[in-house]
Amino acid sequence: MCLGMPMKIVEKLDDAHAVAEALGARRTINIMATPDVKIGEYVMVHAGMAISKVEEKEAEEALEIWSELMNIWND
């Protein structure tokens, strides 16, 4: 259902396609769902398509929010 692989955009081919790379393995992927993606950015690829951009910064920010929200530190 959900097998996905984070890949880096290394080349944009046309409006709908780009070449992406993960640890040295390259594949042409469909970027119709992430048309604004730029070279060097990371996307989550499922069944040959980028379903979302990977934004590490968001993860870091969320961690801050949660540790407050969840108060797990103090549990």
Add this chain to the structure above:
Amino acid sequence: MERTYEYLERLKKYIISYDKPAQIMEVCGTHTFQFFATGIRDMLPPHIKLLSGPGCPVCVTPTSYIDRVIKMLEKYPDIIITTFGDMLKVPGTNRKSLVHMKSEGKDIRVVYAPEDAVKIAEEEKRPVVFLSVGFETTIAPIAAALDLAEQASIDKFYLLLSHKLIIPALKALLSDPEAEIDGFILPGHVSAIIGKRPYEPVLRKYGKPGVITGFEGHHLIIGTATLLKLIKEGKSEVINAYPEVVRDKGNRQALSLINKYFIPTDEEWRGFGLIPQSGHALREEYRHRDAKRAFPVEVPESQDPPGCLCPEVVKGKKRPPECPHFGKGCTPLHPLGPCMVSSEGACAAYYKYRREDI
């Protein structure tokens, strides 16, 4: 990031010292596998139970689908069937599968991406039918492939639809009075497409929390700890614990693409029966792409394999080892039902990792 490491250690401790029993449903088959593969499942205290869910598109597709494909191949020998690898070994009625058809010389090809099937249609000039099975994550690339075929006027590319939508499935699970689910580990990549909002009304209505979770070890720790905390506090919120990939509003472009070609329709699910508006039909202007229409066949009464507990497993009602055939008459090499052969199947996951507490 040391802070992350420290945080994760604390979350791990939280999980291990959690003192209430809890039944958590891992909706997505990939989560079932990842809980096993990372070893995190082994880390959970025994009173926290993981239930498998319907997030295995091959598992919830009824037997009649495979029977139809087999009948199509017999009646229209010219067709090329293109499919994801999982579908190959799924047994139809009489335990015949696409692997058997392949060994009889039928043209059945495994593809990694639906677009690869469109390429085959372009090159081969024979009709290509793609076995269009999946949840929203996969429906997006399928819609993209269809778009390509439309733009390039590749006519002989057809879809045999068996799409499954997650929200109606959750509704069906929760509306069952016998359901004993305290909370949901929600599928990370389906959520990348649909976002957080669609879950909220359903989960609120039934008072259960859900946490959108990623698939790496650290994601499972964060997701599980967050969910346990919500359960303890009696909250029925939906939290996005996978913000690096999931935007709360989902992926607008992907949803548009899906919406362009497909409309929700009532759909038959293995285990659940008919769930209203839980599948897809092609929009009227694209019905020429419907393989059911282009290659009509008579599908006789399909039979679920006798004794197969897959319908109960996908609802989290039975654990695979509770099936009398598990590991005996039903193995990945000789499966009775799809749960044992799908890469998302709970039975396949249990069998592969052979938990000692079976």
Add this chain to the structure above:
Amino acid sequence: MIEDKILLGHGAGGILTHKLINEIFLPAFGGGSPLEDLDDATLINVPSSALVSTDTFTVSPLFFPGGNIGTLAIYGTVNDIAVSTGKPLYLTVGMVIEEGFPIKELKRIVESMKKAADSVGVKIVAGDTKVVEKGKGDGIYINTTGIGAYGGLGTFSEEPIKPGDKVIISGTIGDHAATILINRENLGIDANIESDCGSVVNIVKTALSVGGVKWMRDPTRGGVGTTLNELIMGKPFGALLYEETLPIKDAVRGIAGLLGIDPLYMANEGRVLMVVEKDKAEEIVNAIRKLPEAGDSTIIGEITESTPGKVKIKTQWAERFVPMLPGEQLPRIC
């Protein structure tokens, strides 16, 4: 040779067969070997304790980065003998070729087999070729049978395997399988990876010379996961692998990730998996690391008292079981 494709006649035993032998096989395998006499059987000197091993090879694609079906066939059997401490001495080669097979490709295969055999010092002493009708073969099938001198490369430790012993792999895992997968049909994946197809003779010799080696195997089909399970199954001890120590090339990780398969179960064709005495482990690793083909040798686990008969792996989070793989790993997609 005027014909550029193998014809049924080439296998018939007449003039065409002789042409094939004289123009393709002898130039490659001959050169002073008993084959040149073209007798029905070859006289060889077999050591008093001889090892024999046979294997048949079918691979697609026939040619891949790092090797071809021919080199696979040579090294495959050579390695089987070597990990049993045998010094490989002789090989026989049997081929079943499909009508229409390009002679140019046959030449390439045969020449690289010769090179491989020479690199190990093994003599090809008998051979046979048959041709089958088009459609009845997969291009070419090759069988090699090898004879070696038992103990010719050294001896195992007298001590039985016991908890505390270390598990060593002589290099990165999954290289061969990854190479085959991406060079096969249309997965559309491109990567800089080649098969590890090669001889393990020197690795074995070096390890045995240090001493303390209790068990060796070449982890081919089914990879390290399956091979280790084959040792541990039914035994009064278990094994524990350390996930973070597994040497895996980035490209292999990438390919495995894209296809949803586990490097632990991916085939290798030039590696040795060994179980050695605890106190000798570091010395062995350091010694074999000096060989170019074993530069990434590492200790990847140990034999344990707990979970007898089963293999476990320590991940970042917990320990879990490494099962025997139930059948072929189909690339996972969705």
